[in-house]
Amino acid sequence: MIEFKDIEKSFGRQAVLSGINLKFDQPGIFAILGPNGSGKTTLIKSLMGMVFPSAGEIWIDGRLKKGNEYRNSIAYLPQIARFPENLSVSEFLSFIENIRGQGSRKEELSVVFGLNDFKDKKLRTLSGGMRQKVNLVSALMYDTHTIILDEPTIGLDPIALINLKNWIRKEKEAGKTILLTTHIMDIVQELADEIVFILEGKVYYRGSQEELLSQTQTENTEQAIAQLLSLQKAS
Numbered sequence: 556m557i558e559f560k561d562i563e564k565s566f567g568r569q570a571v572l573s574g575i576n577l578k579f580d581q582p583g584i585f586a587i588l589g590p591n592g593s594g595k596t597t598l599i600k601s602l603m604g605m606v607f608p609s610a611g612e613i614w615i616d617g618r619l620k621k622g623n624e625y626r627n628s629i630a631y632l633p634q635i636a637r638f639p640e641n642l643s644v645s646e647f648l649s650f651i652e653n654i655r656g657q658g659s660r661k662e663e664l665s666v667v668f669g670l671n672d673f674k675d676k677k678l679r680t681l682s683g684g685m686r687q688k689v690n691l692v693s694a695l696m697y698d699t700h701t702i703i704l705d706e707p708t709i710g711l712d713p714i715a716l717i718n719l720k721n722w723i724r725k726e727k728e729a730g731k732t733i734l735l736t737t738h739i740m741d742i743v744q745e746l747a748d749e750i751v752f753i754l755e756g757k758v759y760y761r762g763s764q765e766e767l768l769s770q771t772q773t774e775n776t777e778q779a780i781a782q783l784l785s786l787q788k789a790s
């Protein structure tokens with residue numbers, strides 16, 4: 556269970572989050588959407604202890620978030636992975652395991668994303684899509700109840716994309732709570748049980764895709780989100 560209570564965050568004079576209240580206490584796939592710069596990554600980083608909210612509380616599994624222990628109960632895929640570039644792929648994964656313990660799903664995920672084909676390559680020599688595959692394996696190799704994916708599909712080829720979607724679906728069926736951000740509306744349409752749309756620092760909409768289509772009187776998720784996005788331009 557994750558709960559954001561009255562979260563506010565400003566960077567200098569720029570208010571990014573202005574009273575976010577969100578609770579995720581059911582299994583499912585929740586798409587956090589909003590225009591560029593609307594604060595999606597800032598919200599996720601607040602949860603992961605990488606950004607300190609100016610006000611508000613975050614509760615995890617019924618406890619007020621403090622310290623760093625809770626991070627082991629969350630699989631987190633950052634939007635931009637910062638790797639120790641001189642390590643090879645397999646050295647990097649072992650490096651993480653030395654800190655966090657054995658990744659119970661490392662082997663399975665390495666097959667799913669074809670990592671074994673380039674496991675001896677240095678991280679600095681990888682293509683964008685290869686880096687994202689390493690990012691995915693390093694984030695998902697621990698069997699946690701909560702999974703946070705910040706733009707998980709960036710750079711992936713169609714096969715990796717299908718494999719990722721299948722993995723996410725399987726995790727949901729196993730009863731996990733998955734929060735993801737993406738600008739790819741096909742992914743949202745295919746996967747999301749609920750949409751959370753953030754606009755001007757607030758939760759502008761939260762609900763199912765069906766409700767969103769009916770409220771916006773649109774035919775698909777892409778059109779519905781485009782309509783919500785146009786609200787910002789209008790304001």
Ligand SMILES: Nc1ncnc2c1ncn2[C@@H]1O[C@H](COP(=O)(O)OP(=O)(O)OP(=O)(O)O)[C@@H](O)[C@H]1O
Nearest residue numbers: 566569571589590591592593594595596597598634
């Ligand atoms: N460390 C920081 N210092 C100053 N401003 C920041 C910092 N991090 C984020 N911001 C600003 O906060 C706002 C929200 O950024 P954030 O990355 O959360 O947006 P986002 O919704 O994830 O965007 P995108 O869809 O483009 O990934 C932006 O205006 C950004 O410039």
